[in-house]
Amino acid sequence: MPFLSRLKPYLHRDVLLPAIALLLLGIAAFKPTIPVPRNIYSTMLVIDISQSMNTKGMIWRGEDISRLEYTKHLAHDLVASMPCGSRVSLAFFAGLSVATLYTPIEVCENYAAIQDTIAHVEWRQAWAGNSRLREGMDSLSRLLRTMPEPTQAIFFTDGEEAPHLHAFNTLNLANLQTGSEWLLVGIGSKQPQPIPKFDENNKLLGYWSAENFVLQPGIAQISQQNLGTRDKGTATTENDRYLSIMDEEYLIKLSEEISANYVNGDNPEAVKSAMNHMKPSRRDFAPMDIDWILALIAGGLLLASYTPQRLKKLLKRILHRKMIH
Template sequence: MFELAWPWVFLLLPLPWLLRWLLPAADSGDAALKVSFLGELETLAGRRAAIALPAWRQQLPYLVIWLLLVFAAARPQWLGEPLPLPTSGRDLLLAVDVSGSMDFPDMKWEGDDVSRLELVKHLLGDFIIERQGDRVGLILFGSKAYLQAPLTFDRQTVRTWLDEAVIGIAGSNTALGDAIGLAIKRLRDRPAQSRVLVLITDGANNGGEIEPLLAARLAAVEGIKIHTIGIGADVEPGGVLQRFGFNSGAELDEPTLRAISEQTGGEYFRARSSSELASIGDTLDELEPVAQQPAQARVSDALYVWPLSAALLISLILVANSLWHPSLQRLPWRRSGHD
C-alpha cells in the first residue's frame, strides 16, 4: 500500500511564488539598453536569432524539479502486509532495591564473594532476556523510587539499565511503599490480568511517603499481583559476625513482604544464596501469560530516493544544456558587451 508519511509538506508548494511576490526584484547593478529591434540587428549581423520559448515553457523544468523535491520531502513509502508481533501479553515490572545495604558482600557467584546487587544483576539479567514476548520494565528504589526503564519489548536495553545500576543512586534508605506506588501508576492502564510486579529488597521500609501495606492494598484494588523477594544470607552460627552481634539478614522485614504478596495474590521468596535466587527465577517463569490485543507491524520501503534522483537528473541536464547548447550561448545574457 502506497502512503505519504508527511503529506502536510505539500503546503510548501506555493512557497517559490510567494517569495517572488513578497521579495523585491533583483537588480544586478549593471546598465542595460533595451531596444525593440534586436531581431533585425541580429539578422544584419548574419546571425539567426534564437527562438524564444514562451515563459511558461521556460519555467516548466524548474516547476517539475520543485514538485519532485516536495514529493520526496513528503516521504513516500510502500507499506507491506501487516505482520503479527509475538507477544504473550504479560507486563512485568521489576523493582530492585539499590540502597546502601545492597552493597553487602555476603553472596556467592561462581566461587567469588559478591554484593547482593551484583548477584541480582547476574541472575535477573538472564531472567529479563528470557522474557521473550513480554513487556518488561525496571524500577530502582532507595530513599525514592525511579522508573529506570518503562514497559518495553526491548529486553536487552532493560538488562543494560539494570547492569548500570549503582548503589545509592536513589538514596541510602528503603522506600518499599513508594516503589509499589510507582508500579501501580505504570501498570494500572495495562490489561487487568497481566499486571505483575516483582519486588527485590534486603531491608525494611524506612523511607518514602507511602506505607508498604497501604500501597499493597491499592495494588490489590487495581488487580496488580506482587511477588516479593527477600535477599541476604544468614550469618553462620558461631561465626565472627554473629559473635559481634551482627546479622546481615536481621533488617529484612519478612512479615511485611509476606503480607504484601498475600494481599495481592503473589508469593514471597527468600533468597539466601545464588542457587535459591536462581530457583526463584524458574518459579517466576511459570507465571501464566495472558493474551492481549494482538500487535501488528508493517514493513515499509522508502521511495523518496526516486523523486529525489529525478530532480537531480533534471538539474544536471539543465546545467549541461546551459553550458554546451550553442543557441543558449547566443542569448543576450551570455554575450559580451561588444556584441
C-alpha cells in the same frame, strides 16, 4: 511432455533431496519468522538500590557478592529467558518511591540496551537513603497505572525497612491495587551480615553501626530527608556493627497483605518459574524463528537421500566381504 522428460534425470531422489535441502538451508540463512499466537508479557523489573542491598552474603558461581550484584545477575538471566514479543521496563526503589527508567520495550529488539542498563545499576543512583518498603509498594501501584498497557511487577528487595516499623510509621496497604501480577523476590542471606558504608566515590568507609542505623538509616549522598547532610559515622568495633538479614518472614506477610506472590531469590530457576506463571498482559501474535526447523528438515532430507538405497548397498558390501573371508 518433452519438458518433463528432460527433467526426469534430475528428479531422482539422490539429486532432488539434496537440492531441496540446499534450498532450505539458503532460506534458513535469512532467519525467517512466522507469526504465532502467544501470551505477551509486559514486565517491570523493580530493583531495590538502598544501601542495605550492598550487603554481601550472596553466592553466585562460587563467589561471595552483594545483594545488589546478585540481583543484577538474576535480572540478566530473567531477561535472557523471555521470548521475543515480551516487553520489559526497569525501575529503581529507594526512599519512599519507585521510579522507572523507561516504559516497557520489546525484549529482542532492545536486548543489548536492556542488559547494559542492568549491568550499570548501582546504589549511587538512589535519590534518597531511607528504605520505606510499604511506601514503595504504594508508589509502584500508582506508577503501574501510568503504563500504556497492563504491566506485571517483579520487585527485588531484601525486605529491610529503614527506619524500622512501629505503630506510627506503618502505612496501611489495605486498599492497594495489585493482584497476582506482582511478584516479590527476596534477596539476601539469612545469616546476619554488616551493611557496608561507602562514600560518594564508592570507597568503603566502614560499616553501619546499630546506633546510626536506627537514628539515620541508610543515608544517601543527597537526600531531602537529611536536609543535604550526611552522617559519616561508622561502627567503631565489630560488635557495634548493625547486622542485616533478608527479612523473609516480613516479605511473605507483605505479599499476602497486598495479594501478591513471593519467591526466595536463592533459586534462579524458582524465580523463572514464578515469573512464567504470572498473568500475561495480553494474547497476541509474536514472531517465532523457524531457521532451526528448516535446518532440521534439511538435515533429514540429506540423510534420506542416502537411505535406503545407499544403506542397502553398504550392507551388501559388508555381507559380501564377510562371505569372502
